Structures are given as structure tokens and as C-alpha cells.
Amino acid sequence: MTRHPNATDAPEPMEEGWTRLDARMLLIEPVREIARMAPALFGVAIAGTADAVPGWVAWVVLFGTVAVGALRWVATTYRITAEQVQLRTGLLQRATQTAPLDRVRTVDVTAAPMHRLLGVATVRIGTAASQAGIDLDGLAAPDAQRLREQLLHRSAAAGAPDAVVPGQEVAANPHAPRRRPERDELLATFRGEWLRYAPLTTSGFVALLAFAGFSVQFLEQIRVRLLDTALGRSTFDHLRGLAPASAFLEIALIAAVVVVGAAVASYVLRYWNFRLSRHPRGTLHVHRGLLTTRSTTLEERRLRGVVVVTPALVGLARGARLDALVTGLAAEDDLSGAGNVLLPACPRRLVDAIGETVLGDPGPIHAPLRAHGPAAHRRRHTRALVGGLLLAAPVSALVVVLSWHPWVHALAAVPVLAAPLLAEGRYRVLGHTVAGGHLVAQAGLFPRERSIVRLDAVIGWILDASFFQRRAGLLSLRAMTATPSGSVDVLDITPEEAIRVVEAATPGLLAGFRAGDGAVAVAVADGRPAAAPPDAGATARVGRPRPAQIQDWNQIRDCQPGNGMTSAT
């Protein structure tokens, strides 16, 4: 049985109900192909005008690109059956992607400006964490929304192990899923006042760098074209006529204005009409975008925590950003790389409120953190000072050797002078705790990040100590998680504190490793831990069914001939 989302269009009779994407994509695909080949086309065009290559080559390349785009549309077909979604792509190499409908986890609908103009949208279907998604690029917009609703509804009904009836409380366990809302719950919407945080974010720099990176390819042509214009010439003469200091200031001012403008523009483009809502099926929905609209789904089952991100300037204005910690691959996003954004830069109290709602517990957001101690304090200062000297020393050496202006010395001294301030700031920000079923770790200045992860999402621990950390008596404790970053780090704590955190967060994990254990273990057939000291009352493991009999691990070791291992420490 096949289902066609485009119920109004008669399907092209290909084998067993495969349909092509919406015909309006014939207008979009060639344009996209041209954009993809833009650098090459530009080069060919330039070469053409230089008479090195006959002009008709450029036209041939252009028509070829358009034809390739159209062929891509012809070659892409999809099919939705009762059990799965399938997509066939590829001109030369045919590939078929299949996604079982029951495994569909996220369904995102994106509409770029050209898509919106023509009334089509892209549906990205995500399944299990480790597989890439299926991209249906070019469904009619109402069909795309309908498909999204059907897929999400179906995956919820498929009976995930902890699927619950909405509105019902699930077990009095602090770690169990929280009460689900009865109906769609709107958590946050965009407000104009958020724009005051836009210039303070770093997105302006990122956008500017991206633009600079793109235009570097055409630098020569741009320079030539600019100097041809009257405006370009007059600007150039004006700059040349100024003293270096004021020219520097002018350029800095213009750069600042451009960066602020780019930041505001980038913020508006990405987060206009922002809407965060929560649905009874156990998903969070984020809708945003001005020109390109995006609807993203986040399964609460995959949610393992949040990160409150405070860029330096945004923090001064009492704002922050909220990101989600999810298992599996990071959500693909635009050039800023912000996957899984729950809230963009917005007032701090909103971030706190939404964080509490998403986590289900007010504790971690506001929990007081444990300081990391004087050793960590010293280490921050040492590192900042050494870093500053490493930056300043070569510059000063160059000034002396190459006889530059002496005021460059002052420039080189800036990192060294700023070091104590930076170190103090970084130390005060360091903190960690275990609160309300979550591990909280805070670090960093640019930006400051407070990572809050559920304790049951901690897979294991890594205790990391570099040579210098060991000499200072410190180590870094990293909680392994299934998130894209891999771990939540607690930097520079003492080994005793690390054991304390591990025991508080994952009690009983270290029970097998007790100090002063000199006895060689004896095989214990009923599976109790071998070589437990006589007073091991502290960890009574209750209720967990034992797996099949485990041989004593030391027997495996001792059975080997001539291993010569020491048995005790």
C-alpha cells in the first residue's frame, strides 16, 4: 500500500508508486546548480572576456549546468509505503535510502526564500542517531506539513518503550520522564526586545568572516572594479591622506559598524518569528527564520540536558542563549554551526525559566557551584601569564630586531597585562556540582558555558591529567555522554573532589575498586564481587537482576602461563 502526500497530483507511473518531487523544483534545481558551480562559471566567464577561451564555451557550460539541474530532478524519486520512506537519487550512481516509519525520530521542514516563493518546502526525516536523514527536497508546502504531522504522530503511536498517555504522571522516580503536557504548549516566542542582544553576539564576526572567505576568491577583480569607480578612488585618496593613527581609527570604526550591522542582520535572518513549543507526543518544536524558515523537532527522549551559553558581551547585558544536549549527531544548521538551539540570545530570566521547564527541575539552573580551590586558581594565573608572554615575546623581539615603531611594544604588552584579569575571570567562572539529578559544570569566559546533563546520561568517566596538571595536583574530570561533543568537562579539580563527584553522580560505580585490596581474588560462583573487604556495607546493591554467572576476572588473568603479573599493589 502506498501513500502519496501529493494527493492532488497524479503520480508519474514509475515502478510501484515511485513519485517525483514537485515540478516546481525544475525552476529551483538549475538555479541551485548554477550557484553551486558559481566559482567555476565565474572563472570561465573571466577567461572568456580575456579572449583566452572562445565566448561560446561559457554559454555551453551554463546550459550544461541547467541541464544537469533538470536531470537531477528527473532522476530523484521517492516513495512512502506503510512501513517505510524511500528515496532514490543520483544521476550516475543510483542510491536508495530507506527509513522505517517506526524509527522516524525527527521531521524538519525547511523553506528557503525561493522555495517559499514557489510554495514548496524541504522535509528532512531523521531516524536513529547514527544514520543520516532522508531529504525530500521539493514537496508542496501544505503536503510537507501534513507529512510531518503524520510521520510524527505515527512514530509516537508506534509504542516507544516509555511512551506515556499525555497528562499522566510517571512513577515517583527523580529520573523518570516528567509529566507530559495535555496539549501543545507554547514556551517562548520572539520579541522585539531580543534584538538588543544581537549586536553583542559573535555572529557578526562569523558572518563577516564567511563573506570575506567567499570574496577572497574574487579579490583581484573586486579591487580593480572598485578603483574604477569614482567612489572607490576618492575613498582611497582620502585614506592615503590621513596620518596612520587616524586612518587606523577610521577603519576600525567602519569595521565596527559593519560587524554590528552584520550581527543584527544575521540574528534577524535566523531568529525572526522564533517559536519554541512543546507537544504531548514528547517533542520540542522550534520554528524560526525570516527568509529561510525552519521547523525543527527535538525528541525529549533524546534530550539529555541543556547548556546555558553566555557570550561575554551578552552576559554583561544580562542575556544568554540556551542550547540542548541531545544524543546522536548534531543537528545540521547554517554557517554559524549552532545545532540544537533552544533559545537564541535573549533575556537571562527567560533562559532560566525555559531551562527549568525543559529539565523538569529548577535545581541545576540556579544551584550554587563548588569552587575548584587554590591550586586551580594558581594554574589559571600561570597559564594566562605564560600564554601572554608567549604572544608578546616574539613580537617584542621582532620590534627590536626589525626596528619598528616603539609603540608596537605597547601592543605586545596587552596580552601580558590582561593576563591577570583573564585568569581571575576564568577562575571565578569555574564551578561544578551535582544537583537535582543533574551534573552541572561551568567554565569558560568567551563564552561562559554552564553544562547541565542528566546523571543517567553519563556513560562513564575520564580522568585526564596532563604533566603540568599532575604537578599541580589537579586533573580534569570528563563525564562521557552520547552527545556530539562526547563529554561534559569539569576542569582542574583535585583527585579527591573528582572521586566525590563520581560517587555522588554515579554511586556504586567505584565499588569494585577499593583501596588496600591486597588479597588475590577467589572465584565466587554466585556472582558476588570478588575480594570485597569484610566491611563492605556501604554499597548494598539491591534489586538489580544479576546477569549470567560471571567468572572471576582474575581467573582469566591467572590462567595464562608465565604472565608474571603482580597481583597486589
Added chain:
Amino acid sequence: MTSADAPSPVAADGPPIPPESWPGGSWPGATGPAPRRPADLDEAALAELTLRPRHHVAPAAKRLWALVAVLGWLVVLVPLSVWILVDGSHRTAQALAFGGILLVALAHTVCMPMWRYRIHRWEVSDEAVYTQSGWLHQQKRVAPISRIQTVDSEFGPLERLFDLGTLTVTTASAAGPLRVSGLERTTVRRLVDELTRVTATTPGDAT
């Protein structure tokens, strides 16, 4: 809109949910009381805990590491020797370079294996796997058996010379697998078999 007839794990007055079906139910301490805060823990109980696994790796691993170090330094010294043989003009610089690198290489090849052997340890208990490795930069890793996803063994060409192998235990985390290198081949095989058997009986998808 949502299915009111989907099977629910919570019967209104039924038995409590077994621990394994909670997202965190596989933790050894999951059935105990809610996790404590670091400030509430008992000092005496904490002092008993340690992060020192018991077993060393095979002594033959020292020879393996020394061999790898020698090969690495040869990569540097051989071109240097070629340069010395071919070019006769920079004798002092060549002598300094060769002497310096040779000294560092000897120190490294002699000291590093012994240092590493003292640090590299492993232990597998009923609940968790624990490894310790490194020499300048040291790392300890611990993961519970219930969170293990795959258990792999590797026997590289140099390792086979000394009858050694590497055991790799992966979890769902991208932060890296737990690796014990320099174990005897038979130990590796037995550990792989045991761990595979144990993890097969543990429920959950370990994320």
C-alpha cells in the same frame, strides 16, 4: 490525536516499573536513593574508594614500546645520517644535531617503556571496566559493563611479534573508547569472550 490505546508501562495500581526500563535504570546504584550532593557524602566512605586498577599489562609490552620508539627515532636519524654522509661542510652543526638527537632518543627509549609500564593498568569487575594509560599525559577511564556497546580486539604486526594484543571497549560516547594495549594475546581473547557474553545479557541500548 495521540494514541490513547498505546501500551503504557504504568498500570494505575500495578507493580512498580522495573529499573531496567527507566532511562537510567541500568546504573548499579539506580535502585538506591536519589543521588546525593557532593557535600553530603561521607568522608570515611570516600576515603575507601580509589582509582587504581590492579592489573599491569604484560611485561613484554615494555619491549614492544621500546621497539616502536626505536623505529620512530630511526625515521629522524636515518635522513640525518644520509645528510652527514653526503654533505661534508656543516660538520659542527651535524655533530651537534646528531649527538643531541641521539641522546634524547636513548633517554626516551630507555625511560619511556618503564614509566609507561608503571602507569598502564586495567581491571574488569562485575560492574565496570577500568583502564589507566599514558606517561606524560595520563588518563584513567571507567565505564560500567551495562554501557558497553562493542568489544574489539586488535593484533597489529608489531604486537604479534611479542604475542600481544589490544582490547578496545567502545561506549555510546564520542569521547573515545576504553583501550588496553599490551595485553597477552590469550588474555585479550578471553576478555573479549567474557565481555561479549556479559554485555549480551544486559538490557538497554546503552545510551
